[in-house]
Amino acid sequence: MTLHRREVVKTLLSGRHHLLVVAGLGSTAWDITAAGDAPLNFPLWGAMGQAAMIGLGLALARPRRRVLVITGDGEMLMGIGSLATIGVQQPSNLTLVVIDNERYGETGMQETHTAHGVDLAGVARACGFKSSKTTSDLKRLRSMIHESTGPNFAVVKVAAEKLPLVLPPLDGVALKDRFRRALLGDSAEVLSQKR
């Protein structure tokens, strides 16, 4: 059965409650926005390769909140060393989900390394993630995101399709400020002033 990225992401984010969500630049940023823009979304427009590390920083800063990074195979490949870094830190509240269409979707659908057999779930497993698999079982993936002791990693293979863009806000400062306000409340401003 072929999975479609927008439906996968929408299923993963439905009833998300307090979940903190970081999305890698390009298609996954559009995917989380199509599922419903929210203050506790941090969609990236740049810094390719950094989505997993932003998730790690967030997970270490807020150990009692669940953190989900949704990113593409190309973005994950560019930051592949961060899997080793996360493996060392073992954040129990962090899950990475790679929406893998085996393509660089924003640049003309050129094949990524995963189209040639590179197994990202295998890399994450070797780096010490508690759970790591390539899966199409979205129900189990939801329970991994919300309940399992992490760090968790999953690859979901999806169709290579060009979809209408659903763009999140572009202003980085506004995205950051709304996220911090939603997460930290009034203390977000206090923290800013204290520094």
Added chain:
Amino acid sequence: MQPEWPQEVHRALAKAQVRIVGYVPDAGHSRLIELCQGDRKMRAVVLTTEEEGIGLAAGAWLGGEKSVLLMQSSGVGNVINAAGLLKTCRLPLVMIVTMRGEAGEFNSWQVPMGEATPAVLEAMDVRVRRAARADEIAPLVADALRQEQATAVLISQGVIGIKSFRQ
């Protein structure tokens, strides 16, 4: 006798409530890294490349925590594109950079990035502060932690000592 500046910088980090310290191992930073590793209120995060420290800092700040990034000047070249995040999202990261490639450097391969370090940082709108002496480092770090802007404190090679393979 061990130099005092690592203790002074560690105290400055603790006072500013820095909780997350990203680093790529570096001889010049070794004592400071050990002090951060030994501090129960800090999480020292070893990185595979300095670029990861930008993402780490961005996530930490989104979560309400301050972080710093410790690296050698060669690592500044590794952070350039990711450092755009600091400007576009206005993130207050402080980087503490030990310099290579300055006067007395015997490894010429370290010179190009060392010489380009201040210009590269400034090109990305990261403010540069130079510590020529050991006693200047902690005050510059403390000051940078109070500011709104991404800042790099560069520690002169003369403070750290010249690396020699003969030692």
